[in-house]
Amino acid sequence: MRLHSAAPSPFVRKVRIAALELGLFDQIKIIETHVAPGKTDTQYGETVNPLRKIPALELDDGTVLMDSYVICEYLDSLAGNHALIPAAGDARWNVLTGHSVANGMMEAAVLIRYETFLRPEEHRWSGWIDEQWVKIHTGLGWFNQRLPESESSLEGITLACALGYLDFRNPDVDWRGDYSRLAMWHDSASQRDAFSLTDPNG
Numbered sequence: 182m183r184l185h186s187a188a189p190s191p192f193v194r195k196v197r198i199a200a201l202e203l204g205l206f207d208q209i210k211i212i213e214t215h216v217a218p219g220k221t222d223t224q225y226g227e228t229v230n231p232l233r234k235i236p237a238l239e240l241d242d243g244t245v246l247m248d249s250y251v252i253c254e255y256l257d258s259l260a261g262n263h264a265l266i267p268a269a270g271d272a273r274w275n276v277l278t279g280h281s282v283a284n285g286m287m288e289a290a291v292l293i294r295y296e297t298f299l300r301p302e303e304h305r306w307s308g309w310i311d312e313q314w315v316k317i318h319t320g321l322g323w324f325n326q327r328l329p330e331s332e333s334s335l336e337g338i339t340l341a342c343a344l345g346y347l348d349f350r351n352p353d354v355d356w357r358g359d360y361s362r363l364a365m366w367h368d369s370a371s372q373r374d375a376f377s378l379t380d381p382n383g
Contacts, residue, residue, distance in 0.1 A: 183239040184252075185214040185229060191287045191346040192249040193236045194379045198338045199253045201375035203260040209238075218299055250280070253335055265335040272330075279329055279336030286320040286343040289313040294350050317347070318356075325360040332370040341370045349381040 184200075186193045200206040216222050216233045226233040230247050238246040238255070246252050257265040267273040293313045296305055320343075329337040344367045347356060357364035370376055 182209045182241065183212050184209050185225070185235050185237040185239070186211050187213065187215055187235055189349070189381055190235055191291070191342040191381075194345070194381065195249045195339055195342045196236050196238070196252050196256070197379045198342070198375045199256050199265055199335070201378065202333050202338070202373075203256055203264060205256055205260060218295055250284070250335075253338075257335075264333065265338070267334075275330070276334050276336045279324075279327070279334075280339050282320050282323060283336065283339035283343045286317050287339070287346060289316045289320075290343065290346050290350065318359075321356055321360045321363060325363040328362060328366050332366075332373060333375075337370060341367060341376055345371075345376075345381060 184193070184196060186197070197206070200209055214222070214225060214229075214235055214237075216225060216235055222233055229239065229245055230237040232247070234247070236249055236252060238252045240246065246255055253265055257263065266276055290313070293310055296310050296313075324340060329340060331337050332341070344356075344363070347354060371380070
């Protein structure tokens with residue numbers, strides 16, 4: 182399998198952690214692929230992912246899986262033990278709901294990065310940036326009251342990636358001071374090998 186990847190991406194990190202936790206990482210070849218607004222990669226769009234997003238996973242038969250959630254669910258099915266996503270019941274819906282919130286926080290953080298780093302300063306929309314931060318802080322508060330039951334579930338992995346990306350791109354934001362339970366959870370989760378090996382801060 183070939184994973185189209187860029188090290189700073191929290192969505193790529195999610196897949197890498199999932200593969201490590203499931204014992205599948207050795208079966209995956211990492212292909213560095215740089216895509217971002219203003220950086221057109223026509224060949225990647227025509228041959229791999231028409232949306233020019235990462236990650237994308239090319240299987241040995243030529244099939245391409247797109248989107249970090251789809252790839253993680255595929256890897257979970259390949260491992261066959263439902264380690265990332267429970268098979269059924271309340272546990273499944275709780276994990277998927279938590280994943281959606283954490284994933285939305287990551288999306289907001291990446292949009293802030295695009296707006297503040299790639300867009301020319303005179304065209305930046307401060308109100309829109311503030312709205313993304315509201316989403317992130319509301320999500321942080323939600324998780325501070327509702328910690329994931331498992332650090333290695335898809336919910337736990339995605340939350341750790343969201344928090345790690347905040348630390349990586351916005352080290353001046355002291356989210357730990359306001360969300361102490363979540364900070365303790367993240368410190369514990371970060372000790373897992375799969376998390377420390379993929380830490381964007383190196």
